[in-house]
Amino acid sequence: APKSVSSIQIKGQNFICDDYTNVTPKMISYLGRNLHLQKNNPLSIVRQRIVNYFYSSFTKRGHPAFSVYDNLSPIVTTKQNFDDLLIPTDHPSRAKSDCYYINRGTLLRAHMTAHQSELLRSGLDNFLMIGDVYRRDEIDSTHFPVFHQVDAVRSQRKEELFIGKPDLEIFEPSYDQENAHAYVNSIDDPMKQSCHTLEAAKLMEGQLKSHLIGLTKVLFGDDIKCRWVDAYFPFTHPSWELEIYYENNWLEVLGCGIVRNEILVNAGPSRNTIAYAFGLGLERLAMALYKIPDIRLMWSTDSGFVTQFENVDLNEDITYKPVSSYPQCTNDMSFWLPSHLTIDTFMSNDFYDLVRDVGGDIIEQVKLKDKFVHPKSKKHSLCYSIVYRHLERTLTQAEVNQVHKEIEKAVVDAYNVVIR
Numbered sequence: 001a002p003k004s005v006s007s008i009q010i011k012g013q014n015f016i017c018d019d020y021t022n023v024t025p026k027m028i029s030y031l032g033r034n035l036h037l038q039k040n041n042p043l044s045i046v047r048q049r050i051v052n053y054f055y056s057s058f059t060k061r062g063h064p065a066f067s068v069y070d071n072l073s074p075i076v077t078t079k080q081n082f083d084d085l086l087i088p089t090d091h092p093s094r095a096k097s098d099c100y101y102i103n104r105g106t107l108l109r110a111h112m113t114a115h116q117s118e119l120l121r122s123g124l125d126n127f128l129m130i131g132d133v134y135r136r137d138e139i140d141s142t143h144f145p146v147f148h149q150v151d152a153v154r155s156q157r158k159e160e161l162f163i164g165k166p167d168l169e170i171f172e173p174s175y176d177q178e179n180a181h182a183y184v185n186s187i188d189d190p191m192k193q194s195c196h197t198l199e200a201a202k203l204m205e206g207q208l209k210s211h212l213i214g215l216t217k218v219l220f221g222d223d224i225k226c227r228w229v230d231a232y233f234p235f236t237h238p239s240w241e242l243e244i245y246y247e248n249n250w251l252e253v254l255g256c257g258i259v260r261n262e263i264l265v266n267a268g269p270s271r272n273t274i275a276y277a278f279g280l281g282l283e284r285l286a287m288a289l290y291k292i293p294d295i296r297l298m299w300s301t302d303s304g305f306v307t308q309f310e311n312v313d314l315n316e317d318i319t320y321k322p323v324s325s326y327p328q329c330t331n332d333m334s335f336w337l338p339s340h341l342t343i344d345t346f347m348s349n350d351f352y353d354l355v356r357d358v359g360g361d362i363i364e365q366v367k368l369k370d371k372f373v374h375p376k377s378k379k380h381s382l383c384y385s386i387v388y389r390h391l392e393r394t395l396t397q398a399e400v401n402q403v404h405k406e407i408e409k410a411v412v413d414a415y416n417v418v419i420r
């Protein structure tokens with residue numbers, strides 16, 4: 001008999017499942033919420049402030065020189081999310097343990113950069129891509145499997161970049177634009193890609209950095225402390241991250257760099273441009289700007305939260321006042337792993353997803369508390385603390401115990417563990 005194939009429906013579209021499918025109904029339920037477009041949501045306020053900064057920074061004959069895409073479907077191909085961005089096939093960011101795959105070829109986008117190539121291919125030079133992105137990660141007050149990013153590309157032709165200096169070039173003489181596909185573009189030099197002149201790379205770096213520092217100051221005020229950290233992304237070179245000093249910590253708020261020339265070449269016939277790109281996280285910025293203590297609050301429909309961001313002036317100084325903080329309730333869960341699993345091969349992100357699927361939004365944090373190998377039986381044991389807190393009311397110990405039991409049962413069924 002033919003093997004039955006299972007499939008899932010997402011937004012009326014049918015997808016065939018395979019051995020990569022790990023997206024859960026819970027995750028699918030977040031699609032279309034579009035918090036970044038929701039009036040009065042802090043993410044939407046930060047989005048508007050960023051877009052306005054862009055509009056005012058770059059105008060062409062009085063018109064904004066940027067197009068904004070904030071409603072692109074979060075369902076993308078592995079080609080869009082990885083291949084088009086030169087992300088190697090064995091790169092860790094492709095792992096099943098880090099992404100929500102619909103099947104081998106399709107996933108919920110893990111970054112907004114997934115749309116960069118197709119928009120370049122459609123002929124755009126300067127654009128913003130804003131939307132929800134999906135990543136499997138740990139569970140605490142700053143991580144949620146769905147978050148929001150603003151990504152941008154700014155391209156310039158030689159005449160725009162070197163105004164009044166017609167003898168300067170974007171490309172080295174050894175780079176033949178007519179034969180761009182054949183050129184091997186090296187990134188061995190930490191300052192620039194081999195195809196670019198040092199003048200072009202340095203000028204772009206300066207513009208990129210001052211543009212982003214400018215944005216940070218518009219958002220946080222002139223006194224904000226920032227620093228640049230060298231970084232690596234497969235799709236930019238050189239690459240940097242910007243960190244801001246916030247509550248005694250350096251907080252990473254964005255990644256950026258000079259777009260790899262191969263991406264521009266693949267996107268269209270010799271464009272003769274150089275581009276910079278960046279991607280920044282809206283939750284990080286909104287939490288720091290408005291002192292929002294828990295990322296789950298972004299999803300709150302409780303009037304105590306929503307009304308604090310209602311009809312505010314975009315640039316108003318808002319400090320979130322906790323409606324009242326309901327108590328936490330922490331229960332531990334210890335289990336023996338089956339003999340085929342060890343402390344190191346147990347997939348913690350699978351476990352976190354399961355806890356969230358069963359426990360829902362009352363899960364505040366999951367912490368690994370203890371690991372242990374029995375000296376005689378050599379069996380491996382793990383202990384996790386699960387912190388429960390409802391954002392809008394006090395949980396009773398009895399209802400927490402009930403949910404905790406359901407999670408234990410699901411964990412036993414899924415991994416064949418033995419609860420201690």
Ligand code: PHE
Binds near residue numbers: 255
């Ligand atoms: N996509 C990167 C991320 O999600 C950010 C980034 C965008 C970096 C564009 C460089 C250029 O971390």
